Structures are given as structure tokens and as C-alpha cells.
Amino acid sequence: MTTNKEIVDNETCPAQALLKLLSGKWKPEIFRLAVEAPLRFSSLLHQIEGSNKQTLAVALRELEEVSFLERIVIKQKPLHIEYHLTEKGKSLIPVFKQLESLG
Amino acid sequence: MTTNKEIVDNETCPAQALLKLLSGKWKPEIFRLAVEAPLRFSSLLHQIEGSNKQTLAVALRELEEVSFLERIVIKQKPLHIEYHLTEKGKSLIPVFKQLESLG
DNA sequence: ACAATAAGTCAGAAAATTATGACTACTAAT
């Protein structure tokens, strides 16, 4: 018995990879806050209620690896790091807007 | 010590709920196939390589609960079920298109 | 040299998601 229907595997869905990049437990919030202002690790930890260092660190690194965020070292008073939205990151804004409009 | 930054909890991110609806392991594929034709349970199981009954059943039910899919009983030869994209479901098509274009 | 601040890392625990295989429910045809 055969079907003539398309058989897909988990990697052939083009939207899925991107969706996966955005769907960690805290990534949507990270993204949303990044749209408003550059992010700092320690304040993210406070701002996102219930989050934790480890998961945030991994999420930030992943968002950086795919070039949605850029990690910038600020050599000042207390040295710190800022995560900025890249141009690629900004290209997601309309997608999020559209998602929100379907609420 | 206080900050004046916005503090968010996991429910206040409007895009996140929707994102979550779309990000089960198989939901993007389910959605993508539903755009092409009505879905039947048993052929979905074959079409989506590596998937399983339980998870597909739950995913279909959830997509139905939020009205992205409609479950229709077809009383015919071998009685069966068809899952159809609703109008609300169709409104996601441009979102997916946009996601794909960022690949 | 020493303390303070920021930004993490690491190993192990806990929680959430997904998978497996046996079993059930409904209908239609024989």
C-alpha cells in the first residue's frame, strides 16, 4: 500500500528552523526587549521574571550566532556587555508585528 | 538597588503565545501540509517522517482548539476525519511566508 | 596585591516535551 502524498522530514520545513530560533522559553522576550534598547545580561535577568542565567546565556549566544544580536564589549567605568539588534534582527520586527496582530 | 526598566513575565509577550502554538515539534509541518490539502490522521503519520500518533493527535487537537484547524467527520465508505485550515488558520500563511523569506 | 562588579560557565537536578506499544471506540459491510 502506497500513497502519492509528499513525505517530509523534520528539516525540510523552511519556516521551522527560524521558528525554532525564536522559540526558546525566553527568546521572544529577549527579542522584544532588544527592540526597545540594548540589553545587558544582569538587567535582563531582573527584567525577565523567572528566567535564569544559564538559559539566558545560551539564548543570547544562539541569537548572536545566527546574527540576530551583536555582542558589544563596552570598556567603561564598570566594564560591561551590550547586546544590540542587528539589521537581520530588525528584519524580524514586522514578523513579530504580524504575529501580534493575530492575537 | 532598583532599575527603572520594564519587568516582564512570561505571559506578557504577545507574540509568544502565538509562537508557542506554532512551535511544537511537528506543528510547522502540520500547518504546511494543511495549506496544501485537508489532512487525515493516518496519512499525516506516514507523511511526517519520525512523527508519532500521540504527539500528532495532541498537536491537531491544540490547533483545533485555537481554531487554526477544523475537524470534520466524513461519513463515507470508510468513515474518516479531515482537518481543514480555517480562515484564522489561513491568516497565518503570510506570516509563514515572511518567515521563510528570512531563511 | 586585593576587593568589587559584570558576565558568565559547569555539573547535576528538575521539569517539560516527545515517543512507544498496547489497547479502545465507532462505523460499515459480510
Place this chain on the structure above:
DNA sequence: ATTAGTAGTCATAATTTTCTGACTTATTGT
């Protein structure tokens, strides 16, 4: 009444993701 086909459910197991708390690294100011 029995069988066959479709669409599931259920309990449990395996896997993946997230969380916790202790520890590390780097830089600046005293």
C-alpha cells in the same frame, strides 16, 4: 455477530529543555 478500517487514548519510558547554586574570568579602582 464478526471483521475490517480509521482514529484515536492511555500509561509509561526516553529524550530534551530548563533550572539551581557553586565556581570562574576579566577589568577597574584602592
